[in-house]
Amino acid sequence: MSVRPLLEVEDLEVAYGDVQVIWGISFTVAPGEIVTLIGPNGAGKTTTLRTISGLLSPKAGKIRFRGEDLSGRPAHEVVRRGVIQIPEGRKLWPRMTVEENLLLGAFAPRARDMAHEQLDRVYALFPLLKGRRRQLAGTMSGGEQQMCAIGRGLMSEPELLMFDEPSLGLAPLLVDELFAKITGIAKQNVTILLVEQKVAHTLEIADRGYILETGRTVLSGTGKELRESEYVQRSYLGT
Amino acid sequence: MGLDDLLNLFVAAILLAGIYTTMSIGMTVIYGVMKMVNLAHAGFMMLGAYFALEMSERLHIDPLVSSVLAVPVFFLLGVATHRSMVRFVPVADEPTLPSLLLLFGLWLVLQNVGYGVWGADDRSIFSALTMATFQFKGIVVPVIRLIVFGIALLSLVALHLFLHHTWFGRSVRALTQNREAGQLAGIDTGRTAMLTFGLGIAFTGLAGALLANLYSFTPEFGSSFMLRSFVITVLGGLESFSGVAIGAVIVALIETFSILVVPASYQHAISFILLVVALLVLPGGIEGLLQRWRRLG
Ligand SMILES: Nc1ncnc2c1ncn2[C@@H]1O[C@H](COP(=O)(O)OP(=O)(O)O)[C@@H](O)[C@H]1O
Ligand SMILES: [Mg+2]
Numbered sequence: 001m002s003v004r005p006l007l008e009v010e011d012l013e014v015a016y017g018d019v020q021v022i023w024g025i026s027f028t029v030a031p032g033e034i035v036t037l038i039g040p041n042g043a044g045k046t047t048t049l050r051t052i053s054g055l056l057s058p059k060a061g062k063i064r065f066r067g068e069d070l071s072g073r074p075a076h077e078v079v080r081r082g083v084i085q086i087p088e089g090r091k092l093w094p095r096m097t098v099e100e101n102l103l104l105g106a107f108a109p110r111a112r113d114m115a116h117e118q119l120d121r122v123y124a125l126f127p128l129l130k131g132r133r134r135q136l137a138g139t140m141s142g143g144e145q146q147m148c149a150i151g152r153g154l155m156s157e158p159e160l161l162m163f164d165e166p167s168l169g170l171a172p173l174l175v176d177e178l179f180a181k182i183t184g185i186a187k188q189n190v191t192i193l194l195v196e197q198k199v200a201h202t203l204e205i206a207d208r209g210y211i212l213e214t215g216r217t218v219l220s221g222t223g224k225e226l227r228e229s230e231y232v233q234r235s236y237l238g239t
Numbered sequence: 240m241g242l243d244d245l246l247n248l249f250v251a252a253i254l255l256a257g258i259y260t261t262m263s264i265g266m267t268v269i270y271g272v273m274k275m276v277n278l279a280h281a282g283f284m285m286l287g288a289y290f291a292l293e294m295s296e297r298l299h300i301d302p303l304v305s306s307v308l309a310v311p312v313f314f315l316l317g318v319a320t321h322r323s324m325v326r327f328v329p330v331a332d333e334p335t336l337p338s339l340l341l342l343f344g345l346w347l348v349l350q351n352v353g354y355g356v357w358g359a360d361d362r363s364i365f366s367a368l369t370m371a372t373f374q375f376k377g378i379v380v381p382v383i384r385l386i387v388f389g390i391a392l393l394s395l396v397a398l399h400l401f402l403h404h405t406w407f408g409r410s411v412r413a414l415t416q417n418r419e420a421g422q423l424a425g426i427d428t429g430r431t432a433m434l435t436f437g438l439g440i441a442f443t444g445l446a447g448a449l450l451a452n453l454y455s456f457t458p459e460f461g462s463s464f465m466l467r468s469f470v471i472t473v474l475g476g477l478e479s480f481s482g483v484a485i486g487a488v489i490v491a492l493i494e495t496f497s498i499l500v501v502p503a504s505y506q507h508a509i510s511f512i513l514l515v516v517a518l519l520v521l522p523g524g525i526e527g528l529l530q531r532w533r534r535l536g
Contacts, residue, residue, distance in 0.1 A: 053423060079425030091420040093413050095479070104413055107406065110423035156425070 004067065005029045006191050007052070007083075007160055012061035014044070021047055025213040029160065034183075034192045036202050038236065044144075046088055048212070049162050053085045054078040060225040065160070080108050082114035083160035086166060094138025098129055098148055101137050105155030115155065122151040124182070150181065153186040153191075159177065161185065162193040167201075170212050179205055199236040203227045207218040211236075240499070243377040252488075252495035254384045257391035258449055259487035262464055263444035264398065264480065271415030272435040272477045275325070276334045278342040280468060281461030282349030283440050287313065287447020288456045289357055292493040293413070295364050303386055306448035310394075310441045317440025320345070321433045332418070353458025363455035387449045394445060395484070402480065411435055415478050452511045464511045473517045 005028035011030050014022035021042045029035045037045050050056045052063055054075035063071040070078055092101050102122055106115035122131040126147045132140065137148055146166055154163055163182065167175045175198060183205050196202040203209060203223045211219040211232065219231060224234050262284070269277045287309050294305040324345070328338045371382040402408035410431050413421040420427060447461065454460075469488050475482030490513060497509055 055419065055422060072428070074429075075422040076425045076427040085423050087420065090418050091423070093416040093420060096412060100409065104409055104421075104424050107410065112406065151310055152424070163285060170311065 084158035105152035111156035256491035262446035265439040269439035281465035284447035287444035288451035313444025314441035317437035321436035366418035
């Protein structure tokens, strides 16, 4: 591939205190791609995303965005560069309205001036949120909260959007809708790093993927290659 | 005991609730953003009272005017305290021993400074308004209490507008409700903590200066008010800014009406008993209780 990757993670190691959980993983995400990280519970997917976002500092290794080293930078500096995470479990502000949650998604200085235009775009993508704009976020259903969390992530016009298990706890019908929204967002030139457990579904929309197990990359390939790999079929697709 | 007397007590309680809210809100914003209990709260309130005294004695500035001037002065004092000490305490999701020890130590230091500078004598500030009263249909209200209430109310309205309509205000509420989500939205937590500490101390200094219009004070001033602030904050659910106002009204009503049944010498125990009761039966504060009722209903 000749295009310089947008995100490069190189030999990343992360520890919680003395307990190391990421043992040198490497992967790249090129502009416009949907890349997925797949792995069982406890593999280290959330830890990886949290480290990229600057919530955790790596023990070793590099995280480069557009060639700039971001490892160990505080979260607000990472966000300023357009690297946005939609965290596991939504993490909305429960006692704020839907609209307040969305507006705060444009907190980064580069996004503030555009906040109201961007709000209209998010409402166009999720008409349901517009009807609920004055409702307290904490009183919505899981699916509605997930839409709000995604909307909040889009408010700063991200360059790289990282999803941590967005389908967790959603009814099957909503899962289909969610994946449709994610591909829709990708078509608008947002690069996507998707962590998911719905493996079959994810590999259908992903350009490339990496399989993570106990803090190591065990396999990588295009979505198609992974879908057809015997190992993935046996361990993740149950066929 | 006629209806008039009850009405008088009720009005007195509401007026008290205003200053109690202003006094407690500083503690609440600091707890919300930093999850630290400001044990130096009383010390800054005491400094607020002496600030009004100095302004009155040296510059002949009315103590009510001084209380407003205290806002920017104590904001800067709070920011300086954060930059020089508080920011070195590791961030946590609940109060930690280092933060409690630091702020408790700071309170002791401030008291000692108070004794060193102003001595142990009881001080009070008299102004033209101190003795004036205002009467309306059998209700008698000291004018000074009315004005103090008005300033307290204005400060709360300003805070409300600020928290809801500025980027910094929204970031304060965001970090209070979910810190990590705030970081992921790009909020600089260190800067926000510093400004929030300034904001909290600004309200604490304002409250101290306002209280100096109503009560006499020594360098010990503030400790009984700090206990009340704890109660009000706990009743309010620790992190809810509107809950604080509800908590303040409850504490003010109970204190005011308890005069009818509890001997004056036991007055101090009332806040303490309320605190224990609130901690035991209302872990989520009044709002938590209302939410539970709504869910049941
Ligand atoms: N805050 C934490 N402190 C200590 N260990 C943690 C913490 N969070 C996660 N871990 C451990 O790190 C490993 C990876 O967890 P995580 O990144 O959440 O995995 P995944 O998202 O793939 O399920 C697990 O063994 C988990 O127990
Ligand atoms: Mg996870």
